[in-house]
Amino acid sequence: MKIAFYGSSLVSAYWNGAATYYRGLLRALAEKGYDITFYEPDVYDRQKNRDIDAPDWCRVVVYEGTVEALKAVSAEASRADIVIKASGVGFEDDLLLMEVMRNAKQHALKIFWDVDAPATLAELRSSPDHSLRKALPALDLVLTYGGGNPVIDAYRKLGAPDCIPIYNALDPQTHYPVPKEPKFSADLSFLGNRLPDREARVEQFFLEPAARVADSRFLLGGSGWSDKAMSPNIAYVGHVSTRDHNAFNASPKAVLNISRASMAENGFSPATRVFEAAGAGACLVTDYWEGIELFLKPEHEVLVARDGQDVVDIMQALTPERARLIGENARATVLDAHTYAHRAETVDLLFRTRVNAGREAAE
Template sequence: MKIAFYGSSLVSAYWNGAATYYRGLLRALAEKGYDITFYEPDVYDRQKNRDIDPPEWCKVVVYEGNVESLKRATEQAATADVVVKASGVGFEDDFLLEQLLRDARPEALKIFWDVDAPATLAEVRGAPDHPLRGALAKIDMVLTYGGGDPVVDAYRFIGAQECIPIYNALDPQTHQPVPAEPRFTADLGFLGNRLPDREARVEEFFLDPASRLSDQTFLLGGSGWQDKPMSQNVNYIGHVSTRDHNAFNVTPKAVLNISRASMAENGFSPATRVFEAAGAGGCLITDYWEGIELFLKPDEEVLVARDGRDVADILAGLSQERAKEIGQRALQRVVAEHTYAHRAETVDLLFRRHAENLEAAE
């Protein structure tokens, strides 16, 4: 079965938080026998900042950031059994969706795969004439990487025939325990780019605890924080390549996950970072969001903070021994239940069910 997948980027994680999700899930689907081509535009300097080579398990087609190149790319959808348009591709997203629905074969399974459903839904709610509203009638299913019932209900309300969450997970081939690296030594580490929907929560959950705990060290990685006021015990190291994420997650006593505000409000939206940290055996402190117990058990496999004071209290009372125990329990849980191989089983069933329904209708 051939899949034509149109997304932001598979080969570059530069300003592209969906890269890990794409890689883990599509690799798992390829291992199940799917023939996958990933189409991505050459925008935002992603191609200049590749962190992996095109993989053997997926063909990667990079098209130029202009309309003519986009049209040539979407024409290739006519050869696919499954056509996927992801959210947030980054170049002419609405036009890309329109072209794909035009170029895909009538019998092909057509999917809108939303990797940031809260943002997409907020945009659609504010625009009664949003192109996605009209397109949903031609789309067979919406898949999302999180959101639970609030997102499912919202998508059905605006016209989706079917909406199913396919959650983030662990890719054991890229995220696993590694030796600690001295450059990442800290009591608490946080890795994330500076984004408007996240900044206030980073202040509350990371920078404020740092100012309270002057005797502890904090490590901040990610782009855009260079002019952000922070206490002297915060070591800002800028962009951290994906090849260093395992060491970043396992070296500090604990690492912090901070959901964007919209993700926390919807719940059931574990960030990629949750599984990356657990997969490395790191001790994770996360902000609270509804549904976390479906993925990791609070106080045993993950530590949960409702505000910055909680983070400070947890960190002040956390021993190295307990941190290691929590990290090991989290690793065991995600390997047993939350890998991309598990997620691919669900996706494979959805694809096969659609194919069976088509055959029955003929």
């Protein structure tokens, strides 16, 4: 079956946190025989900051950030059996959704794939005339990369025929243990771009605890933090290419996950870095969010902090031996139950069931 997927970027993770999610899941689907074309706009300097070449398991079409180019690639949706428009593409998202679904074949499976559901839902609730809200009843399905029952119920109430979370996971081909690198050495590291609904939580869970544990070394990676005030024991390394993610995760004693505010409030939203860090054998410390035990067992496979004081307490008590054991336990669990191959099994069954039902209804 042919999939036309319209998203932010497959080949660049620059200001594009969904990249590794797309790569892991779409590669796993390609291995099941799907013929996939990924359409992405040339915006935000992503093409200047590619971290992978176009893969051999997916055709990548990069189009100019113009309405004319958008309409041209939208017309290609007519060739696909499954048409997917992701959230946060970054150029004329509302128009892209309308054009893609207008061009899709009558009996094609039409999907909106939300990679930031809590934020999208907040926007829809505040905008009764939002174009996505109006489009939901005509779609076949909403998929999300997190959110659990709160997101499922919210989308159904807004008119979506159905909503199913397809959670982040590990791609063992790209995230795995590597030797430690001195430039990423630290007691606690955090990797994340500076975003409005993340900054206050980074202050609470990372910057403030670092200032209170002056004899420990903290490492901050991600774009946008260069002018942020921080204590002398924090080393800032800027944007970290996906090529260095394994070393970034494997080198410190522990790695911190800080959820964006909307995802923490909603719960059931493990970030990609949760699985990527676990895949590299890192000892993961995460801020608290409801549902974490569905993925990793607290105190055995992950350490959970409800506030900055918890981060301080964890770091003061954490030994290298315990950190190593937690990392090993987490890696074993994600390999056993939370890889993109596991997620693709769910998606493949879902797609085939829905497409076949549509074909039968058309006969």
